Amino acid sequence: MNICALIPSYDHYRELPRIIEYLRTLQLAVFIIDDGSGTTAARAMADQHDPERGIHVLRLAQNSGKGGAVIAGMRAAVAQGYTHAVQIDADGQHDLEQLPALLEQARQQPRALISGRPCFDAGVPVMRRYGRWLTNVMVWCETLSLRIRDSMCGFRCYPLADCLMLADSEPLGSRMDFDTDIMVRLFWRGVTTVHLPVAVRYPPGNPSNFRLWRDNVRITRMHLRLLTGMLYRLPRFIRDRGWQAPTRASSHWARLQERGTARGLQLLLAAYRYGGRRTCLALLMPAVIYFYLSGREQRRASQAYLTRVAHLNGQPPPGRWQSLRHFFSFANAAVDKVAAWCGAIKTDQVRLVDGSHTLFKQIDHSQAVLLLVPHFGNIECIRAIANRARNFQVNVLIHRNNARLFNHALEQLAPDSQIKLIEVNDIGPDTALLLQEKIAAGEWIVIAADRVAIGARERSVTVNFLGSPAEFPQGPIILAHVLQCPVYMVAAWREGDLFQVAWQQLAERVELPRADREAAIQHYMNDYARWLEPLVLAQPLQWFNFYDFWADFHSAKEAGMTTDER
Structure with missing residues (x-):
């Protein structure tokens, strides 16, 4: 396993010396991708080029967006024998002290995408925080999973072979839609996502490259493509990559894989607090259908139990629809649980x-x-x-x-x-x-x-x-x-x-x-x-x-x- 660092940059250069110095203390080779920056920034980045110290500056003649810059950097890294690359934003947002933990996690799980999960300071704009939350909700729908806790953090470690295989076979978002797009598509291909918390700050004097209308339209289109792609892949996804059903029908309840997580509950708590009961149910419905289709043992157990009850009640055997209603009833109870814990159920x-x-x-x-x-x-x-x-x-x-x-x-x-x-x-x-x-x-x-x-x-x-x-x-x-x-x-x-x-x-x-x-x-x-x-x-x-x-x-x-x- 051979890890390097990729720093895509468009007109961000002030924080680069500090970032490079820290990366070199970890003995990481550094690839800086100048994504068609202006004259001042381009000159500042070119001054950092020092191959003997493991610092490489690759300049793209035209701005191709963050995604284009990262993929270009990945190809350059693979050409020099690197198997993994840590992506770090050039504007100094991320707490580099978390990098050793990120690298250690990557070494323990070399096939995984290791990504930061941001912990923002007070300087984060409210609209950016809200937009991030909305994007994460869309990702949970596109993956029918809560495993991806944040898809927009630019602090992550990629397995390069999987990424370039994806880039060569599917169109990826090339700009601000890149981070989410590649993470979801890697998830579809079976690449595990592992998250580590990382502090994120917004340094003064570093302008954002995010363009409100243009990039929001681009991200919206990306989500439409991903939702369509999830529907297209759903049969194969369930067959090949769904939750692994135990082979024994009599598995103990505690050994069954959890069909939700504590962090999923945290999502529901937030959704209930800001959107109410209907928002919670809307978030849960796709997941319930997925769990029903992929949870073979749970589905069979539900059907057998309902058949037993129908017999004792003198009723005809239930159909599969009744079992699906059983799953939906569980989702309703989960929302009621959230309501109770938030104090929304009154005496x-x-x-x-x-x-x-x-x-x-x-x-x-x-x-x-x-x-x-x-x-x-x-x-x-x-x-x-x-x-x-x-x-x-x-x-x-x-x-x-x-x-x-x-x-x-x-x-x-x-x-x-x-x-x-x-x-x-x-x-x-x-x-x-x-x-x-x-x-x-x-x-x-x-x-x-x-x-x-x-x-x-x-x-x-x-x-x-x-x-x-x-x-x-x-x-x-x-x-x-x-x-x-x-x-x-x-x-x-x-x-x-x-x-x-x-x-x-x-x-x-x-x-x-x-x-x-x-x-x-x-x-x-x-x-x-x-x-x-x-x-x-x-x-x-x-x-x-x-x-x-x-x-x-x-x-x-x-x-x-x-x-x-x-």
Whole structure:
């Protein structure tokens, strides 16, 4: 792997000596592409030419745009044996201290496009920030993915062979549309995009080469081409480069590839804040269709589950349209989740099944509780329930590795949110102590009780659910016993503009006698499953387990294993 630096420049030269000096400290050869600059800038760049020090200045007689300059520089670099090139803007916008991290990432992933994700200072124009956000939204539509976090940053490391192969086979934008165009088209070809944060500033005295009307028209045309290209490539994209479906139909839910990310949630939070519910749904719809088409295992699991429910309800088997509606229902719930976290769901939108005032007659306003919830509807509207009487923190336990990113998104875009996500892979002594402190402070704790965590098969119980044996976790019941607080079963779902909430006490205190501990856990989980089942039968599209919920039990049974052996 042999890396050099490319600096395309049109009339920018003041920051070049500083940039070159830093690049040489990293022992990078430097290719400066003078894109038909005026006399003063051209002379200043020509003065930097020093091949013995690894500094090469290539002058283009006519201005060909940023894209034309970069491609010319790539060809010159390949001719001298370089395999990768770091592109750096000549106006000094980028924090060069981030370059070693960029190079290290490139060495670890030589087939990837490593790109900066800008962190702007206060000097960035508002319209430029808005235009950047709009372009990123378009890119997410053009790639049906959220992997490209920023497509306009000129601080990146290219694999040159892939870039020149692309340039020789497809027309690329040659000016301000280049950075986005090449990134999307490389993504279509399977080149992974990796982002690193980089500080971006706007130095005084460096004029922008961006021409408001001309370049915006050019970028708009580029997006139209890319959207058309995505539609044309969609069948092959799904077949060859879609999410990799696991080979076993009974893959554990935690091993399935996530169909979204914490950063995707951050996007939805921003979209909801500035555009509302309809904007969020508009952003999600293309992704939902893509996930439905490419998620073979999730699609099959949804269809099998809906078929099971239809049989129990005495209805005909559902068609594929019903499964797609199941995916759309999940997207709607995701938007409702964002609305709840942003505080947009008001108390007058929430209806408790047993009456709006019954709940807090049962629960003292200072009482901490543990809530057992399913992956059903939108339990996040519990915040609105809590705010009916007081303000306090709701702690949600999640079995994922992105709690930090979720919390960061909430802090940035919903600073008043009273939701706190706590990552738990296993409830050990440290976690139990933390949760006991929160209970002592009068806070609520929420934990899902309808999925067995990976690696916890031996800590599950077999419960009859929707007509067949299925595995339910022991962990929530054990946690309830440790915390010694009231335990409630809660589910919420949207009906029109309102949210219905089912709320029932499981126990004032969960007791697990040492002599009969397993039987007691079984008893509590049987009660939980009996409470959940009629809700799922009544609202089947609101239960979001997109994997074979019953497969683990049947796989173990076929292997001749007992519940205890599992």
